[in-house]
Amino acid sequence: MPPFVSDISTLHRHLGLKHEYAYQQWAKANDFKSMIPKDVADRKNAEATAIGEQGTINDHAVPLEPKPRIIPYSDELFQQAAIEWLVETDQPIAALEHPKFRNMINVAARATNGIKIPGCKAT
Known part of the structure; x- marks a missing residue:
């Protein structure tokens, strides 16, 4: 049986436009990543922000003062x-x-x- 549509992205758009709230509730309840284009974009932006805000290793690689060894x-x-x-x-x-x-x-x-x-x- 052939699929109704050749590209499932139209289904994602339809869910995002007509059934967004119900779909998001279902996705949350079933531990499923929402594939609504807006949610996908939000996840990508969050990842990019997290990576962009990460400092360089130079921020963390400071020489430590050696603790005096007490004999x-x-x-x-x-x-x-x-x-x-x-x-x-x-x-x-x-x-x-x-x-x-x-x-x-x-x-x-x-x-x-x-x-x-x-x-x-x-x-």
Whole structure:
């Protein structure tokens, strides 16, 4: 049996002109994409807008600041840091045993987010 029309686009136009609301309700209820020319054009415009509004990768590809790697405390690490501090600042070995130095280290050890050491002007 031959089809009534050779091109189904006339059916889509007819549905869009005469039965648009009923067809859209049926399409929605049956999870079907509406093929009414206006709905097809709306979908294409929505896709083009979504693509057109998408930024370039340059908007997102910004260099990240590397997070400082915090090495967990160990007695060996502290001893190495203390020796380096003694040598670099030309301190006497007895400076590590001074009660005020020990107090300063004990106070700093309670810090949860690092410490801020005042500079020369602030001191």
